[in-house]
Amino acid sequence: MSSHPAVQLTQDLVRVDTVNPPGQEEACARLLAERLAKSGFEIELSEIAPGRPNLVARLRGTSCKPALCFSGHLDTVPLGAESWTRPPLAGEIHDGRISGRGTTDMKGGIAAFIVAAETYAGATERVADIVLMLSASEETGCQGAAAIAESRGKYGKIGAFVVAEPTANAVMHGHKGATWARLSAKGRTAHGSMPDLGVNAIYKLADAVRIIRAFRFSEDPHPLLGVPSLNVGTITGGQNVNSVPDTASLMLDLRTVWPRSTDRILKQIASAIGPDIDISQQLSVPSLATDIDDPWVKRVEQLVESVTGASQKPSAATFFTDGAILREAFDLAPTILLGPGEPSLAHQTDEWCSVDRIEEACAMYKLIIEDWQRSA
Incomplete structure (x- = not known):
């Protein structure tokens, strides 16, 4: 069993049923909203349909530098007809893996960046804002992200996006x-x-x-x-x-x-x-293709390599994400996919996510936040 807070939060999130349809993201969004508010985040819950809110949380800094944004979706796909080896909404840990729907896509990634952002909340000096955009209804067409995009004016300028979709902790530069x-x-x-x-x-x-x-x-x-x-x-x-x-x-x-x-x-x-x-x-x-030579992207690749030891190469996902919609809405800010889940396990029966990868992702996200503050 892991005592890492990101692993424990992943278990908590998996135990909240957000299967879409029907979605039911409200309980999960409120759980996170209450937690983040205690750490000093400004909270906005905005429904795209009854019981289906987006959650946008902001931790204020002191500079006017554009914010760094982490993005994730709260809904998951249905469980499927095939029987699961372990309960799909229990978040059990066995052999270094958390089992359950949404572990890899993408509650493990969400938990990791929330814990990383909470760590920054305790910093004595905060320079740039950190924004967390947690959407409803991504799995059926990114309706939550589209609602955020329509209200983009009230969120200010975003300088870069980290979308915590499953990439096995490798930087992906786009998706179809x-x-x-x-x-x-x-x-x-x-x-x-x-x-x-x-x-x-x-x-x-x-x-x-x-x-x-x-x-x-x-x-x-x-x-x-x-x-x-x-x-x-x-x-x-x-x-x-x-x-x-x-x-x-x-x-x-x-x-x-x-x-x-x-x-x-x-x-x-x-x-x-x-x-x-x-x-x-x-x-x-839309598809997403971030410039692989963007200076921030290059710095993130170096930070990821320092944690994982794996060389980062240009790559892209076959699945779609909220990232493309958010990037277009916020002035084509550089956007990467980076999360602990295994891409091949998304939407699968017996979905799981590695405990080590969640802990590793949290460490990477902390470094990315620190780098953003240093360059502010």
């Missing part, structure tokens, strides 16, 4: 964006014993799926983010087995890379599958 689109086909119903009298919408959609599976992007790979990707995530059609289905639809998950236009990619897909399929965009989250 995401566009979710619904593809719909219409047909004409008929008795299942007389299919020649109808038009089968599922067949139309199946033809589109074959084209999507073979679709290739013609552009050269982005040097950091690589190439876009396509995945058919869900498909539905028909109402009963003994009728020709007159409707069918699927949800397409398109992972995008800057600076390619989502609209242009969707037009390319529409041209490939033909006019019989209607395409409607449901969600779009």
Whole structure:
């Protein structure tokens, strides 16, 4: 068992159910708000829906230097249908690992930066502000971050973002964006014993799926983010087995890379599958690509190397984060992903996070805060 406060806080957070849907982030947000208020943070709780608040906490400094911001989301994905080896909301520690939903994505990272920021709260002199942005509803499209972005004026200038998503404590310089689109086909119903009298919408959609599976992007790979990707995530059609289905639809998950236009990619897909399929965009989250030569990013890489001993190389995540939305809202402030979770364990049954990595992340975040203050 670990007595490190970041590990203990991770356990506390995992034990609060924030599965999205429905979200239920309020209990978790209030737990953290009360804790941070005791350390001298200014607290703002702002609902994006009933019982679903964002939490923004600020620790004031004495200078007018832009604030350093740590970002995380409070919601988690559902538990899934498969049975868990250990209780998913218990936060048990075994063999150096905390088990449970949200340990890796991303309550371990949140706990680590909160404890690091609390340490700074006890400093005799505080120079620049430290801001913690804890959002609701990231997993279903970054709605919480979008609400923060809409109110960006009241948060002042942010100089840099550390997004504590799972990176195994390696600096990541960006991530792909995401566009979710619904593809719909219409047909004409008929008795299942007389299919020649109808038009089968599922067949139309199946033809589109074959084209999507073979679709290739013609552009050269982005040097950091690589190439876009396509995945058919869900498909539905028909109402009963003994009728020709007159409707069918699927949800397409398109992972995008800057600076390619989502609209242009969707037009390319529409041209490939033909006019019989209607395409409607449901969600779009931008990609993120921070300059790998940014001076602050370089300093953070050195600090991370001093803790982990691992050389930092340009890399990016395949998943989307709040970071892209926040960066665009706050004048393209340099933004990195850096958190203790294991990227491959996000959304998995039997999710876990290494105790050592959480402790390591807390040490890194403390160094990043100290560096920001020295350069103020």
